[in-house]
Amino acid sequence: MRKMKALFTKKTTLSFIISLLLVVSFSCRPTEIKIPEPPSDRHQPYNFVGRKGMVVAAHHLAAKAGLEMLKKGGNAIDAAVTTAFALNASEPFASGIGGGGFMVIYLASEKRVTVVDFREKAPSGIPGEIFNDKGKIKSTGLAVAVPGTLAGWDYSLKKYGTKSLADVTQEAIKIAENGFAVSQTFSRINKDQYEKLIMNAGEGTCYLNKGFPYEPGDLFRNPELAGTLKLIASRGIDEFYKGEIAQKVVKAVNEKGGVMDLKDLALYKPVEHPPVQGTYKDYTLFTIPPPSSGGVHIIQLLNMLENWPVKKWGSNSPPYIHHLCEALRFVFADRSRYLGDPDFIKVPVEELISKKHAKQIVSQIKPDSLLDFYPFGRYDEKKNDQGNTTHVCVIDDQGNIVSLTQSINHFFGTGIVPENTGFLLNNIMYDFSRDLSSPNAVGPYRRPLSSMSPLIMFKKEKPFLVLGSPGGTRIFSSLTQIIINITDFDMSLDEAIEAPRFFSYSSQGKPRSISLESRFPEKTYEALKNIGHSIRIREAFDKYFGGAQGILILQDKKVILGGADSRRDGYGAGY
Amino acid sequence: MKKTFFTTFLLLTFFIPVMFPQEEKKVASPLFEQPLLITSAGQSAEVRLASVLAKRGELNFILSKTATPKDLENIKTLALVLGVSLKGLGAAGLDIAKEKERVNLLVEEAQKKNIPLLCLHLGGESRRGQLSDAFISIFLPKAKMVIVVKSGNKDKLFTRLCEEHKIPLIEVEKTVDTLEPLKNAFK
Incomplete structure (x- = not known):
């Protein structure tokens, strides 16, 4: 009896424990897939x-802000x-309300792609000659174009x-x-741009930590930006383009030798237009037409690559890099000859993105040597053309x-912060050509040529x-390399993004060296x-080559x- | 009694330094005189940082990012801010070879004139790498004193070189912490 009692007790205890474990394990089982944490x-x-x-965005707080908006029922x-505003607070050195940009939107219910262009414009009073002999803009204020972001x-x-x-400013505030x-990235960029910030924002700016660059781990706060965003949230964007903020922008620009006036801000309007469209094998690509050159050039490059056995050559192989x-x-030669603001010049977009034009170029490229001359024009070299800007993807x-x-163009833009506003003004005027006969020459209300290329690619519609x-x-x-990594070299999305990158261009018809990340094998060099x-x-992972964000939809x-x-x-940040 | 006292004294003499090692960052007395010439070795933005530190430390200094031997006239100390920036080199119209040659000529001239060299590395971990390390290895051994932001010395490159060449090394947590040792290094 005692034995039975003991057994019963043991059995009961055992069953109780097993049941308890099962209940706990089932009740705690997540209903969603468990997603592993990003690697250290x-x-x-x-x-x-x-x-x-x-x-997907260039800062975790911004990506999370966007995700929260999606979860609250907001659309893409x-x-x-929301993410873009949050980036102004969390990655202020790369973009913000003092700058401009381009947005490609796909509206699923209409199956339509459209582009919103909010590129900055040159002020109405801009002189024809803004660059000095060394290729620098004569004054910091002249580098500021009329912001289009807001x-x-x-x-x-x-x-x-x-x-x-x-609603969309809450998280940024x-x-x-x-x-x-x-972060390490923020700190390094802050150190790199120290001189500009000291000169144009002053030792007391929030973009410096008591007059010194931020170290990794330091707390960065920007209460003045929070105040500016609250004003905009309550009074609307007229506060920025026609109100008190407009006055502060004009004052700050002109104090640094600029020529912006209140009318320039008041007249600013974004433009909506159809995307530029190209194909690569079974894929269709929608991206930005001029005044960005980027969309046209991606299509040109893909058109050329269609003619070569890229897959056979292999990922980052010498023949692939060479071609x-x-x-x-060739693309840079076209860029300097044909591309500019389409409101002021005729840009032959259709001709440039045609398969025929690509074939003409391909027929000239030799497999085992360089051409001496790239005959269509000359590329206006820029010494300070660093990896800046930012990108956001949402679905x-x-x-x-x-x-x-x-x-806002270069990191930290001009470094000018209008009084008590907490945001940085762009130096997009550097994107104009120094050559007054260039299609990308400076002029009143002109938009400088950009390289930004946000895109959406479709497979079987x-x-x-x-x-x-x-x-x-x-x-x-x-972006072309990332696309090819996915479509031809079968890489996963982030593999394609992290893979080693290279770049070259031509200037005045002559080839320039190839810049490569240091992760290529010695035999490739x-x-x-x-x-x-x-x-x-x-460097091994050099932000000179950009900081791409992407979304891959596995239907x-x-x-x-x-x-x-x-x-x-x-x-x-996904859900 | 005498013997015990002597033994205790010897033991204490031996053990006290072991138990309480002197911190490597202590520098007994000012090593440098003013005015100082601050220049870059690699054209990183930290050269400007060094000038702000010198200004806050009320030091008598001249900043010249691309100083040449003739700039050493009336100078009592040469401060080299170590760290390579390709962007900085580009903006100054220099490349690695030209920059190395410039700094080399400057340091040689300083040595001829008995002007002591102070080396600063203020960029932390992000201002290390193959290019910066090449400059560090060449010029740091010629320094009379080195101040480095700690994260730049994670791999103890500065410690090793300073020990090898018997150079006092001061490690600071953050750039701003450079101010005190910099001030104290000057008479």
Whole structure:
């Protein structure tokens, strides 16, 4: 009896424990897929995963802000603008309301792609000659173009979004007020731009830590930006373009030798127009037409690559690098000859993106040597053309998509902060050509030529890839490489983004060296030298080549992947 | 008694330094005189940072990012701010070889004139790498004193070189912490 009792007790206890474990395990089982944490080595390829929606941006707080907006019922446009505002607070050195950009929007219910262009414009009083002999703009104030960012965000929100300015600024205000720990990327860029900030923003600016650059881990807060955003949220964007902020912008620009007036701001309007469209094999690509050159050039490059056995050559193989660099040199020749603001000059977009034009170029490229001359023009070299700008990708649960690239040009722009506003003014005027006969010459109300190329790619009429990157004139080269890594070299999205990159161009018809990340094998450098290229080896993960963000939509698996570049602080947030 | 006292004294003499090692960052007395010439070795933005530190430390200094031997006239100390920036080099119209040659000529001239060299590395971990390390290896051994932001010395490159060449090394947590040792290094 005692034995039975003991057994019973043991059995009961055992069953109780097992039942308890089962109950606990079932009740705690997540209803969603368990997504592994990103690896501690941020360069290790990692795809963020979602089922309903995804936001990818250059800062984790901004991506999370966008995701929260999606979860609250906002659509892709609401989330993109929320993320963009949050980036002004969390990655202020790359974009913000003192700059401009381009947005590609896919409206799922209409199966339509459209472009909102909010590129900055030259002030009406801009003189014809703004560059000095050394290629620098004569005064810091003259480098500032009329900002378009807020007008572009507001236009997109009102036409295609569902939320108010007050809704989409909330998270940015919180980030600016509460602050965040500065990353290695932020700190390094802050140190690089120290001189500019000391000169134009002063030792007391929030963009310096008591007059010194921020170290990794320091708290960065921007209460003045929070105040500016609250004003805009309550009074609308007229506060920026016609109100007190407009006066502060004009004062700050003109104190530094600029020529902006209140009318320039009041007259600024974003433009909506159809995208430029190209194809690569089974894929269709929608991206930005001029005044960005990027979209045209990506299509040109893909058109050329269609003619070569890229897959057979292999990923980052010497023949692949050689042919793409030669193609880039032709593209840069076209860029300097034909591209500019289409409101002022005729840009032969259709001719440039035609398969015929690509074949003409391909027929001239030799497999085992460089051409001496790239005959269409000359590229206006820029010494300070650094990897700047930022990119945001969003997809919502209805299938609406936004691919948004925006900038204040160089990191920290001009370094000018209008009084007590907390935001930085752009130096986009540097994107104009120094050559007064160039199609990209300076002129009143003109938009300088950009390289930004936010894009959406379709496979069999269904969205497949959303992509974009900062990186100055490397943008279209880097995006082309990422596309080829996915379509031809079968890489996953983030593998394609993290893979080593290269870049070359031509100037005055002559080839320039190939810049390569230091992760290529030694034999690749040797093979390129043997063909006749001079090479320049850069850092292993160099932000010179951009900081791409992407979303890959695997329709058959009903999975959305986010890829964020470790060359900067890219982060994805999906659900 | 005497023997015990002597033994205790010897033991203490031996153990006290072991138990309480002197911190490597202590520098007994000012080593440098003013005015100082601040220049870059690699054209990183930290050269400007050094000038702000010198200004806050109320030091008598001249800043010349691309100083040449003739700038050493009436100078009592040469401060080299180590760290390569390709962007900075480009903006100054220099490349690695030209910059190395410029700094080399400057340091040689300083040595001829018995002007001591102070080396600063203020960029932390992000201002290390193949290019910066090449400049560090060449010029740091010629320094009379080195101040480095700690994260730039994670791999102990500065510690090793300073030990090898018997150079006092001061490690600071953050750039701003450079101010005190910099001030104290000057008479």
